[in-house]
Amino acid sequence: MGAVGLVAVLTWSGAACSVIPTGDKAIAVDNERKSNPLGDPYARVIAMPPSPSWTAEEVVTGFRAAMASVDDPRREVARKYLTDDFAGKWNPLSGVTVYKQEEYVPAQEGEKETRVTLKGTVTAMIDQDGRYWPKSTTLNEPFTLVKGAGGWRISSAPDGLMLSEADVDRAYLKVDLYFLDSAWKGLVADQVRVPIDPSSNFAKTTVERLLKGPSSLLRKAVNSAFRPGTELIDVTTDDNRVVVDLTKPVDSDRIAPMSAQLAATLSGLTNGGWGFEIRVNGELYYSDTALQIAAQEQSDFDPWMTPGEVRPYYLAGGALWQLGNDKVGRQIQVGEGEMGDTRIRPAISNQGQVAALSKDRTKVSVAPLTVGGKWQDRFTGHDLTPPSWDRYDTLWTVDRPSDHSSTVLRTGNDGKQYRVTVPDLDTVYVKALKVARDGVHVAVVVKNGTGEEEVEIGTIVGRGGDTRITDLQSVVSADGGQTIKDIAWKDGKSLYVLTGKSELLEASVTDEPKSLASNARIETITALDGSLLAGAVDDNGNRQVLSWNRGSAKWEAMVKEGGSTDFTEKGPSSPAYPLG
Structure with missing residues (x-):
């Protein structure tokens, strides 16, 4: 409330109450529409027009408040804060700048013209498609005002809407299409x-x-x-x-x-x-x-929308195991024999195949999860990343001929190998690549031009020899010489990131990373919706698979070997969910 505030009440979308300002008060009146159970409560706000007695700073404050009014979708009240010329140029539909305000810096107010600068931090942008892009840059936006018969009016300001984080939470619905x-x-x-x-x-x-x-x-x-x-x-x-x-x-x-x-x-x-x-x-x-x-x-x-009971796999004693409901593993016969000590980082397909990386990182081999099948080399290279399957039974890896070059490769059951077009990765070192279960989103860990490691998420476009990865954008940066140990897709929207300090983050292209937990023993991770597993090792090199208990916010031993959860030197490691 106040001279430049907004009238606000809590109401329901399409519900039976709205607010009308009457002088210095607001009254609630009935709408003709009845309450809809699909509507959620939100704060309905009514923008107030400027007053001739307001200072230039109060006019800017009122304009910002009017931009936040969802009850004025054409921003007609907001335009009343602008000069006639600027009102015709200003386009509130060109995008949204999301910010945290720190202060106003007013210029010395002249008789006819002045400037007020809004300072703070830009935390995100919302484009015309509704995509939310987190960022962190300095906010330093000037508003030029001129004085006329009706008081101060804004003659120059940033295009589009400028909304605080609270404004966005109140005025926008976050949805997954x-x-x-x-x-x-x-x-x-x-x-x-x-x-x-x-x-x-x-x-x-x-x-x-x-x-x-x-x-x-x-x-x-x-x-x-x-x-x-x-x-x-x-x-x-x-x-x-x-x-x-x-x-x-x-x-x-x-x-x-x-x-x-x-x-x-x-x-x-x-x-x-x-x-x-x-x-x-x-x-x-x-x-x-x-x-x-x-x-x-x-x-x-699409069964991967709610995958249900899917059991993870892991390595132990040179063999592949699958974890049962009782937390006891059963050994899986792979190909003509075991995984052996020469194959690491297993990846499980959607169609009953396992891929593994050779210890010298020069080969990726594939075998069926059945007795009698044969291991077949799918990729050979200089220095390959751990393999990743997509939902189309296509296998991915990255070859690194040098510290400053990477080639993304993919191959299907037909045995044909394709080079994936990714210009942004040609001259950087890719540490890891993981395809999401939706087969469209992909995450990579790269060393950028300054040698720092970061996680980027992009989009897979095309099939076969026309496959390319586009629109890579950074979601996690490991500053100060930090490293990224591993990544794992939670689902088609969120990605877990394990840093060099064994800090676990949850990241996406539309939200700032959230810190979940830290555990110095963790080396690798895999995930499936609500389940998050980690391969861990202690100071003596003993290994175990850990599970993240969200209720207690603690890591717990997951695999019982012989009725015990003790670490053993050749104990379980490298847990892997299908398409994880």
Whole structure:
């Protein structure tokens, strides 16, 4: 409140209450729309126009507050803070600068013109697609003001919206949109921020954004089952179902992918407990039958959405083992024999194969997880990274001919080897590469131009000989000579990073890294949704597999060898989940 504040109350999206300023007070009035169970509470704010008596600094403060009002999507009140000429040029839709404010630095106020500078830290940018890009740069933005008959008005300011972190949390909905991979068999998450629309419910706002298609990072890598030009008429509820009314049906062979897209996208808003129904122009999808979608349709379409009971593998005594529910391992016969002491860092495919790196790092070999199969060399090179499978049964590695060059390679069951086009990696040293379970996102550990190590996440585009990795962006930097020990995908959105100090971080392209735990014994990691395992070694070289207990926030011994959890010199190491 106050001269340049916002009127605010807690309300529901599309709910029965809004706020109207009346002089120096705000009163609540009923909306015609009824409360929708798909809406979440949010702080509804009403922007206040400037006063002729305000100082230049108060006008800038009021303008910033008006930019944060979701109840004024066209920012008409915010434009009242601008001169007529600048109001015609200012484009609030060009993007969002997210900041932490520290101070105003006002210039000496003249009679007709002055400048107020906003100082602080830029923490992120939100582009026109809704992609949230974390960053950390100095904020030093000047606002030029001129004085007229109505008081101070802004004649020059940064384009787009400038919102504080609290403004963004209040004004934007964080959603995961789901699209189809290049084979139309799996789902890929596109994490975006969607502006809250007070006249709509959250589900309608989200589906409208889904129909617009993926963000620029994924546009060339994914598909959508909806026909081009399909629009949303409404999203309502009926008999414990979310009813989505579209202007066009999808093609008959796209019904299953479309159903999975919708169920996955809306499950976060419905807490997974609502089914869905699709209508077209208000009518049943078929002439006499409704198209109904199960609440967890996405899991039936793509099992990796909720993988369920998947048991990890590990090495011990030169053999490959699989961990049982009782935490006791059973030995797996691989190929013509055991893994042996010459093969390390196993990677398990989606189709019952194991790949391993030779100890001298010059070969990557593959064998079926069956008795009698043979080990076959898939890659030979100068210095190869540990292998990584993708969901298409394709194997990846990186060859490092020198400390300043890397070549990304991939091969399928046909035995053909392809060089993947990644110009950003040609002249750097790649320490590791891991493909996410969605088959589209990929993470690499590189030494940058200054010799520091960092983790980057990019997008896989194309298939076969036309495969390339694009849009690599740094998500974790190991400053001060630190190293990155290992990386492991949690799912298609989040990545675990193990630093040289054995600090464990969780990172993504849309959030700042979060610190989870530290343990000096940890050497390698693998993950699958809520499960996180680590290969550890003590000062005497004894090994064990550890599991992260989120409840107690502690690492616990995972494998029982002969009824004991003691370390042994040839004890379990290098845990690996399939596609992990």
